[in-house]
Amino acid sequence: MSHTPENSQHDRLSEQEASPVLVEGVDDEPVEANRRLYEGWKWWxxxxxxxxxxSFHLISLNLYPIETWSFRILHVCGALVLGFGLYAGSRFAEEGKSTGLRWPDLAALVLLVPAAYALIRSIMMYYTMADGALxxxxxxxxWHYGAPLIAATCGAILLSWVPGQARDRLVVADIVLILGSVAVTIYLLTVFNSPLRASTGTSFAPMGITWAAIAGSLLILEMTRRVAGLALVAIAVIFLGYVFLGPMLPGFLGYPGLGLGRFFSQVYTDAGILGPTTAVSSTYIILFIIFAAFLQASRVGDYFVNFAFAGAGRARGGPAKVAIFASGLMGMINGTSAGNVVSTGSLTIPLMKKVGYPARSAGAIEAAASTGGQIMPPIMGAGAFIMAEVTGIPYTEIAIAALIPSILYFASIYFMVDFEAARKGMRGMRKDEIxxxxxxxxxxxxxxxxxxxxxALFMGYSVIRAGTLATASAAVVSWLSPYRMGVREIIKALNLAGTMAIQIIAVCACAGLIVGVIALTGVGARFSSLLLGLAGVSQLLALFFAMCISILLGMGMPTTAAYAVAASVVAPGLINIGIEPLIAHFFVFYFAVVSAITPPVALASYAAAxxxxDNPMGTSVASFKIGLAAFIVPFMFxxxxxxxxxxxxxxILRVGLTATLxxxxLAATVQAWFFGPVKAWQRLVMLIGALFLIYGGIYTDVAGLVIAGALFAMQRARGNGARPATSS
Incomplete structure (x- = not known):
């Protein structure tokens, strides 16, 4: 007690005891490595x-609706303009290194001419059509629109990849890409608000649609690469390649083929980029991003984590249980597993290590808990809204259906954590630490x-009305807290929302590109026939194959994009083999979500590592083990x-209770602890009992309960449950 570090620690703990706030900064916006940091007029x-x-979205969704396709085109355009302005295409120059005028800037100056010319031509075409031209x-x-637009777009994308730009400078190549985004938007708005809209996908479609769609697709792919990495872009490129190489492929993958004009005149419509994924991102997702931004501005995230500390911090392995509750609450709103890991894990992982968890376990617990937030109703990381859009099932039904599976998932992680803490003799946090x-x-x-x-949702209000009401209430409630939201804070929250939206909108537009390929080439139907064939042999085999495809398609992708793609490829096949649409889509959704903790490409686990x-691959294997329930429960659907x-x-009550047991x-099997140490043969019997209980049949439930009761009695009789290992 006499050592100086301990005395200073006691001082800090005394300060914490005097104040209800232990956690601060959970709501702070993380700054990505390729995010520009402006000052002066560029910042303004x-x-x-x-x-x-x-503000445009709030006004359009609540007060002055805009024609659907026009609204979605403007929605994507705004994200591209903001994205190319705020996110660089390559790494920045090292601090202190000279970043004067570089050769890529000089080369991009040349490209400004065709980009500006294409933009001017798009404006002229708008007025030509407005004057009554057919x-x-x-x-x-x-030659006056398509050629300069494509040349400027391709050249600027390549020049933006050259590293060494200053972090506070907007490079010329990105100005070219912003002009290209606006030129694409104006042309598409011109054509799609005329009778020519009906010609998409036919030989009568104007070639201008094709050039605008090609440029728009390239811009979306580049923006996705900047904000979400290469995984989704690589998958999109493979699917685009299939459009033109598919006719040469043998077997069930072959198809008759689509020409350049016919495909691209359709892909930037509601059959592709402007389809279900952008429909959801332009309404529900953007609205809940604004809601999340208002919650952040009023510091509700800090309160969530503090509340979790107060409620669970003193239990054995306390910080790990805090991570479960806090990450579930934050991840429900956050929308990305990896983003949730970064926001809450920076606090919970060091604390877990402090009470005795190895670095690998600490990272794995945070990754699994953050991933679980994506399946937590009512928001489910925006996945529920995409499911409602794709299936036509009311959102409230989807939220209710998600209740038991989400409880099972978090119960699994909780007991994994609890049994590990018991086995290793870990302590909770002291009263003066929380x-x-x-x-x-x-x-x-x-x-x-x-x-x-x-x-509001369960009273029958639309999702948009309920979301707007909740956003307004966040501002009102802030007036009762130290973080009152005035006009300045509301503007800051809107600024934060506009910035936060870029990643998810780019990802949804890119996923829409993939969905368009699937719809227009019919590859989804071919996967359906393959699943139908497998189901003839074994339905379990068909489900296992669907699981593998869903995880494979979801690797390295945010939840919304992973589900959107998997729902287009896999879900129709499951429905064709006789599975109810709700069950089929939940099956796909779960595996798209847990791809974030599935080796070898586990984004959430890598962020936690x-x-x-710790080693990223080791952490991903450990998080896979902790989230094991999520790989079993969907089969039970x-x-x-x-x-x-x-x-x-x-x-429902019987299945819920027995599945929880x-x-x-299952957690006891993995951790080798059930009121005491468990022998190898007992773990095998316990696994069988766990599967019987999760299965949900009456006879299997009875058998599982007998096994559980026998193991409990056996452990109690031996008295193993009373003595945990020595405290670490």
């Missing part, structure tokens, strides 16, 4: 654009925006639909 310009972009001269479309619950409970009103959101300092609230209340046995 892009700040104003971000505020205008978020179509544009093909020579103007091909916020005082009595003080935090006085701020419980900060949960009001989420409660209002849930209540970066914080914990098929064998026991009551798990998705389909059936009588008695059936099965999850406890």
């Amino acid at each position: 310009l892009f700040g104003a654009l971000a505020v205008a972009y978020a 179509r544009i001269d093909p020579v103007i479309e091909n 916020p005082q619950f009595s003080k935090l409970v006085k701020q419980v009103y900060l949960f009001a925006p989420i409660i209002i959101l849930i209540a 970066g914080i914990s300092g 098929f064998y026991s639909p009551a798990m998705l609230m389909e059936g009588s209340w008695l059936q 099965g999850i406890v046995l």
Whole structure:
């Protein structure tokens, strides 16, 4: 007690005890490695654009609706303009290194001419059509619009890849890409608001649509690469290659083929880029990003984590249990597993290590918990909204159906953590290390925006109305807290929302490109026939194959894009083999989500490993083990639909309770601890009992309960449960 570090620690703990706030900064916006940091007029310009972009959506969704295709085109355009302004295409120059005028800037200056010319031509074509012209001269479309647009776009993308640009400078190549984005938008708005809209996908379609769509697709792919990495871009390029190489492929992958004009005149419509994924990102996702930004501005995220500390911090392995609750709450709103790991894991992972968890376990627990936030109703990381859009099933039904599976998932992680803490003799956090619950409970009103959101949804309000109401309530509730939102804070929240939206909108547009390929080439139907053939041999084999494809398609991709692609390829095949649409889509959704913790490409696990300092592959294997329930439960959707609230209340209650007990046995099997150490033969018997209970049949439930009771009695008789290992 006499050592100086301990004395200083006691001082800090005394300060924490005096204040209800232990955690701060959870709501701070992370700055990506390729994000520009502006000052002066550039900071004001892009700040104003971000505020205008978020405000445009709020006004369009609630007050002055815009024609659907036009709204979605403007939605994508705004994200591209902001994205190319804020995110660089390559790494920045080292600090202190000279970043004067470089050769890529000089080369890009040449490209400004065709980009500006294409933009001017698109404006001229707009006025030509507005004056009553039936179509544009093909020579103007091909040589005065298409050729300069494609040349400028391709050249600027390549020049933007040259590293060494200054972090506070907007390079010329990105100005060219911004002009190209606007030129694409104006042309598409011109054509799609005329009778020519009906010609898409036919030989009568103007070639200008094709050139605009090619340039737009390239811009979307480049923006996706900047904000989400190469994984989704690589998959999109493979699918685009299939459009033109598919006719040469043998067997079920072959198809008759599509010409350049016919494909690209359709892909930038509601059959592709402007389809379900952009429909959701332009309505529900952008609205909930604004909601999340308002919650961040009022510091609700800090409160969530503090509340989790107060509620679970003193239990054995306390910080790990805090990670489960906090990451579930934050991940539900966040929308990306890896992003949630970064925001909450930077706090919880070091604390887990402090109470005795190895770096690998600490990272794995955070990754698994953050991933689980994507399946947590009512928001489910925006996945529920895409599912509602794709299936036509009411959103409230999807949120209710997700309840038992999400409880099972988090129960699995909780008991994995608890049994590991018991086996290793870990302690919880001391009373003086956590916020005082009595003080935090006085701020419980900060949960009001989420409660209002849930209540409004189940009272029958539309998702847009409920989301807007919840956003407004976040601002109102902030007036009861130290972080009051005035006009300045609301503008800051809108600025944050506009910036936060870029990644998910680019990802959804890119996923729409893939969905367009699937729809226009019919490759999804061919996968359906393959699953149908496998189901003739074994339905379990067909489900296993669907699982593998869903995980493979989801690797390295954010949840929304992973589900959108898997839903287009895999879900129709499952429906064709006799599975209900809700069950089929939940099956696909779960595996698209857990691809974030599935080796070898596990984004959430890799993000956690970066914080914990452990090996990324080792962390991904450990997180796979902790999230094991998520790989078993989806199969039970098929064998026991009551798990998705389909059936009588008695059936649902029985399945929920027995499956939860099965999850406890599964966790005990993995951790080799069930009220005490478990021998190898007992773990095998326990695994069988767990699977019986999770399966959901009456006879299997009885058998599982007998096994669980026998193992419990055996351990109690031996007295193994009373003595955990020596404290670490």
